[in-house]
Amino acid sequence: MIEFNGVSKNFGAARALDQFSLTVREGLVYGLIGPNGAGKTTAMSILATLQLPDAGTVTVDGRDVVREAGEVRGRIGYMPDFFGVYDDLRAAEYLEFFAAAYHIPAGRRSRLAAGLLELVDLPDKAGVYVDSLSRGMKQRLALARCLVHDPKVLILDEPASGLDPRARAEMKEIIRHLKQMDKTVLISSHILPELAEICDEVAIMDQGKLIACGTVAEITAFSRGARQMRIEVLDRVKELADYLATRPGVSDSHADGPTVQFIFSGEQAEQAELLQVIITAGWPVTEFGEVKRNLEEAFMAVTGGEVENDGGN
Missing domain, CATH: 3.40.50.300 (P-loop containing nucleotide triphosphate hydrolases)
Incomplete structure (x- = not known):
């Protein structure tokens, strides 16, 4: 149409x-x-x-x-x-x-x-x-x-x-x-x-x-190949957030209570590999998975900016 x-x-x-x-x-x-x-x-x-x-x-x-x-x-x-x-x-x-x-x-x-x-x-x-x-x-x-x-x-x-x-x-x-x-x-x-x-x-x-x-x-x-991920561990949460920030494909890694949330742009196989690396490094993982976004969160992940009126453009 x-x-x-x-x-x-x-x-x-x-x-x-x-x-x-x-x-x-x-x-x-x-x-x-x-x-x-x-x-x-x-x-x-x-x-x-x-x-x-x-x-x-x-x-x-x-x-x-x-x-x-x-x-x-x-x-x-x-x-x-x-x-x-x-x-x-x-x-x-x-x-x-x-x-x-x-x-x-x-x-x-x-x-x-x-x-x-x-x-x-x-x-x-x-x-x-x-x-x-x-x-x-x-x-x-x-x-x-x-x-x-x-x-x-x-x-x-x-x-x-x-x-x-x-x-x-x-x-x-x-x-x-x-x-x-x-x-x-x-x-x-x-x-x-x-x-x-x-x-x-x-x-x-x-x-x-x-x-x-x-x-x-x-x-x-799924927005621009990036997914919002969440991992929960029993201890060393801030250390894990800092470590994830150094990993390829990871951005916006931050601690939130007992969890670390981050954006991951890798493929599914790379996601599984990342989890294995974290476990091997000694972090006691109790939960790991993708956080479902609403439309505004997806927009922010894709554009990295705020939602505004177009102002004529």
Whole structure:
């Protein structure tokens, strides 16, 4: 459904995307995450036909976003991280205005607007001026605007940004409903626990490149060949942490009570060999195994940084 193939994009000396490739299959809710400046917003802007790639191709439903931009726009709904609303319009009028822009026949516009307001749980706000709506309501109205032409693909850039917990929960429920409507949804967010709840698959970006992708379970179990390990011993815990820090493939080794936790990037055979070395060296091991990460921990292990808004890149 969505295909990035070797896409690069520069802004002066800064490279926002660097040979970025990603495939999003039809009907998925797909999460795009990455640290500040990773390239998420740039990728979404190119997908939405608002920017041109310097190299590579992007297609939506088999249509090239450069050569067939008009056809692509008919298949996508784009909700940027910063959007404008017309404060002097009522909510229903706002949707009818965009329906007219998409050449929806006049006789269908009011029914369409009413249906969309019902979808985003704003049916009682049809006659309310947009400027009097809360931020969460404006976000939902903006999402309804993306749906006026019944697109196959929705591109949502930080749709929950600045929302309170209740408004974020409402947005999650709407996205789940869109999946039930067979929409393909590409969504970026820095609220990783919520992405883990609603996304079928996720991709991690860093410095304009794809670092890892797969289901949430796959990403959290194994990221960039590194696993979070835990070993418990009866004594000499700090000594073991220091020793592990000298071993190849080991990083971030630290003592935590009776255990040592560390990141290990070796293969399974090397992991078994490491355990044997520790036992042979005399440490009384009582437990050894992998710590299952959540999505945020996997993100930190892969990128070594914090989760932040993209800031336009």
